[in-house]
Amino acid sequence: MKEEERGRKEVVVVLVGPPGSGKSSFAEAVVGGSTAGRHWVRVCQDTIGNGKAGTKIQCLKAASDALKEGKSVLVDRCNLEREQRADFVKLGSTLHADVHAVSLDLPAKVCISRAVSRKGHDGNLQGGKAALVVNRMLQKKETPLLTEGFSRIMCCNDDGDIKKAVDLYNDLGPSDSLPSGVFGQKSKRPVQVGIMKFLKKADASSVETSSGPKLALTEIKPAQQNPLPKQENVEAGFACPMEVEKGLNDKMENEEHAKESDYCDVGSRTLAFPSISTADFQFDLDRASDIIVDTAANFLQKFDNIRLILVDLSEKSRILSLVKQKAAKKSIDSNRFFTCVGDITQLHTRGGLQCSVIGNAANWRLKPGGGGVNAAIYNAAGESLQHATKKCADALRPGTSVVVPLPSTSPLRQREGVTHVIHVLGPNMNPMRPDYLKNDYTRGSKILREAYNSLFENFASIVQSYMGKQNSESGAEKSASGGTSPNDTKMKREDSHGSERMKKHKLFQPIMTAKQQHECTKVNAPNCHDDAMTSSAVPSQTRQVDNKRNDVVTSKTWGSWAQSLYELAMNPEKYKNSDSILETSDEYIVLKDLYPKAKRHILVISRMDGLDSLADVKKEHLPLLRRMHSAGVKWAQKFLEEDAALEFRLGYHSVPSMRQLHLHIISQDFNSASLKNKKHWNSFTTSFFRDSVDVIEEIEQNGSTTTSTDEKVLAMELRCHRCRSAHPNIPKLKSHIAICKSSFPSHLLQKNRLLSSTMHMDRT
DNA sequence: GTTCTAGAAC
C-alpha cells in the first residue's frame, strides 16, 4: 500500500518483433538486470505451457496475475499485428498499468540469419523453416501506434538501440515512469495517422506540398513538469518532433518558466483544434482556410486573453500553411492565434504547450473510431470520454458542437491537462460519408462557419466559467448579478446574449436523439442527399426511372448505405488517391474490400450503369464478365506470388447487399476479424456464392442466371468449407478453420473454381 | 454493408 501511495505504477511492455529480432534476449536482460527494484515478469508464449509453447490466453492470464501482484510485465511474443497486441493493451489499461511497446525493428535479413542459425530455441523455430516464417510474418507487420492505446512506443533499429532500451527499463524504479510518445522511429511521418478507411482520400493536407513560404520551424523543449528520468532518451523522442512557429518560442519559454498559477491560467484559456471537414470530409482547403481565419479573427476581437491553436499532424500540412499566410495578411496577433504541427493529444507532453480545451472533428454519432483526429482523441482520452460524451449528447448536427468535460480519470486529463473536449461536426463533401453536400459550397461554407463559431463560443463559455470560478474563489468577483465577465479578466462581451451563455447548461447545442437528428437533417437540408442515396424520402420506383434504368425493372431497392460501389463506379476519378483502389479501367475497378473477410479479399466492380447484380446480367454482358474474371485471376495470381499458401475463389453473391455488380476474389483462409457472423460465412461458403466460371457458363447457355437461389442458405448451420464439419458458433468455427487441413470438396477442385499456386490456371 | 444491443445460451 505504501508503494501505491508513492505513485507506483506497473508497466506492461509489449515486445513487437519477428523471430530472431531478440525479444527473448531483451526480456531476459530486463528481468535479470533490473537494478532499480522494479519486479519484472517475462511472459513468453513459447515456454508458457510448462516450458512448451502455449496460448495467448495463457499469456494474458499470466500477465494479469503478475500485474495484480504488483509486478511489471514483458510480453515476449511476436505481437506483429495490431489485433494480436490489442488484448495486452486492454489488459494493461484495465489494470491501470502503463502500456508500452518496444518494437524491435532490426533488418529482416538479420532476424532471419539469427533465427536460422539458433539452436534449441524455445519455440522450436530454427533452420530453413525460420526464413520462411520470418518473411511471412514481416509482411503482416503493423507498426505499433499510440492510437492503439500505448502510452509509449520505442523503436529499436539496431543492437545499440536495444541496449539503450534495456538500460532504460533496468533503471526504472517502482515509482518512476517514462515519458509518453514515440521514440526512435526512423520515419518522420507523423505517428497518429488514422485507421485506414474505405476510400478514405489520403489527407490532402499531408500529401500536398506546401506552396506557401517555408515555415521557420524550431524544436521546443518538453515541459519541465514532465519528469524525464533520462535526458538522452528524451532526445530520442523527437524523432517525430512537435514543432511550432519560431515566433512563438518566446511565448513558450515564458510558459515554461511561468509560475504554477500563471501556467495553469494560460492553458485554461487555450483552445487547440484540428481543421474541421478538410480531411475525411474533403472540404476544399482554400475555402476552409478562409473560414478558419475569418471566424478566429472575429472571435479574438470579441475576447481578449484567449488563445487559439490550429493543430495538424503533418509538417507539410497545406491547411496550416494556408491559414498561416492568411492570418498574417490579416495581421492577427500570432501570440493569440497560431498553427502547430503535432499530435493534438500530446500537446503538453511532447510539445510543452498548455492547453485545457481541445476541439475534436467528431462524427455525427459521437462515436470513437473512424480514424484521424477523432480516433486519436478517443484513444488518448480512454473510455471515460465515451461515457462523458454520452451524458452530454447522443448525436451532432453539421455545424454544431458540444462540450464534454473530461473526467479526472481520463488519461488525457491526467497526462495532458485537458479538461474539456468540444466535439464539432462540420459539413461533408465526401459522397461516402453521411450528409453529403454534393459540392454545394454555399451551404457547406455556411455550415463550416457555424461549426467554428459554435466551437469558439463553447470554448468562450468554458473560459468564462473558469474565470468566474477563479474570481469567486479569490473573492475578486464584484457582483453576482447576471454573472457577466468581470473587467479584470479582460473579457469583452459585445452581444446581448452574453449573460445567457454564462449559464452553462444553455451553452450546449441542442441535444438530440439519433432519430431526431436524422429528421432534423432532412428538414434543414433538403438538398443534402444525392437523390439516389435517399431511400426513405423518394419511392424506389421513381428512383428507378430517374436512374436511367427504364429498360430494367427489378424489385430490389437499395438503401443509402448500399450505394458506395455504385458511386465509386460512376465517379472513380474522385477517389483516385485512395489506397484501396488497385486498378481502374473503362470497364471495371479493382478495389480492396473495406471489411475483408479473409487475408486477401478484393472486388472487381463493373462500371456499367444499370448493372446492379447478377439478376441484371444478360448475354450481352458476357464479354464484360469474362474481362472482370480475367482481372480477378490476374490479381489472385499476384497474391499467390506473394503468398503461395493461399487459395482463391472468384464469385458473385446471389443477392448482393451492395448495388453495382461486383466480383469477389477471396482467399480461402477466411482469417479476418471482419468475418463476424453466420451471414458473412455462408455468403462465401454455400450456394449463395456463385463461382464466376459457373455464372459465365450459365449465361452462355441460358442467357441469364437462375434467380431461384434462396437467401435462406445464409441462415444455415456453420460448416467448415473444407471438411464440411458443423460448428456451434462463429468463434468455434474460426478456431477450426485455422487448423483444418482437409482438401476442399471435389466440385471446387474442378473447372478452376479454386485457384492455388500448385494448380495450372486456365483463364476463362 | 456495419453497428448496436437485448436477451439467449453457456
Next chain:
DNA sequence: GTTCTAGAAC
C-alpha cells in the same frame, strides 16, 4: 457473469 447471436437501425 460472460459470450454470442439475431434483429433493427442506419
